[in-house]
Amino acid sequence: MRDIQLRFFMSLVSAWLLFLLTMSVFSVLNVDFTLADFFYRLQGSTWAWKDTFLAQGVIHKGGKWLSLLMGIATLILLILSFSFDCLKEYRIPLLYLFSSTLISTLLVATIKHLVSMECPWDLIRYGGVRGFIGLLDTRPPSLPASACFPAGHASAGYAWIALYFFCASVRPRWRWAGLAVGLGLGLAFGFAQQLRGAHFLSHDLWTLMLCWTVSFSLSKALLVNRVY
Numbered sequence: 001m002r003d004i005q006l007r008f009f010m011s012l013v014s015a016w017l018l019f020l021l022t023m024s025v026f027s028v029l030n031v032d033f034t035l036a037d038f039f040y041r042l043q044g045s046t047w048a049w050k051d052t053f054l055a056q057g058v059i060h061k062g063g064k065w066l067s068l069l070m071g072i073a074t075l076i077l078l079i080l081s082f083s084f085d086c087l088k089e090y091r092i093p094l095l096y097l098f099s100s101t102l103i104s105t106l107l108v109a110t111i112k113h114l115v116s117m118e119c120p121w122d123l124i125r126y127g128g129v130r131g132f133i134g135l136l137d138t139r140p141p142s143l144p145a146s147a148c149f150p151a152g153h154a155s156a157g158y159a160w161i162a163l164y165f166f167c168a169s170v171r172p173r174w175r176w177a178g179l180a181v182g183l184g185l186g187l188a189f190g191f192a193q194q195l196r197g198a199h200f201l202s203h204d205l206w207t208l209m210l211c212w213t214v215s216f217s218l219s220k221a222l223l224v225n226r227v228y
Contacts, residue, residue: 016213032200035201063156067157074098108151
């Protein structure tokens, strides 16, 4: 038991160290600004796609509803597992899936309201009125709060990487398909927000890492017979 806990702890620490190293390289190479500059110039030095029907109506608003409906469907199946024997074996995996997606989105939303960072569209560099203040920089007390970090909308997609661990527990052959769903939704939601000027790439990567941490940690606590 102690060996299992140690391997879990070492896996988590190693993943976070690698992630933080990657974020440090991003900062040194100005990857966020390079990519945002490209998207901004591509749209004629404005965020032309900010309020388009596809980006705002379909992917942003529609994406939220899609993730919500998926969560409701998971909850309904979980409730039904207490009444139908055919769903009994899926009860714990369904509890895991619902809990993981809920905690992931709540964690990202909580951090967004605790850590103030501007969206690209807020910055003078991109037609806004504020200067850039990094994650570790001291923020002037007089500056209004801004909830743009990490990427909230992307969490509605990346939270579903929990499908990898869910499928690994109930149908191991489907685990990569489950991972593709979570990553695909997160990438689509995150990319659309970057095109709108709502987030930098690093905001999305932080969200992905947070969602993976929750999914991975809960899988170790709740799921058995795992095939990773």
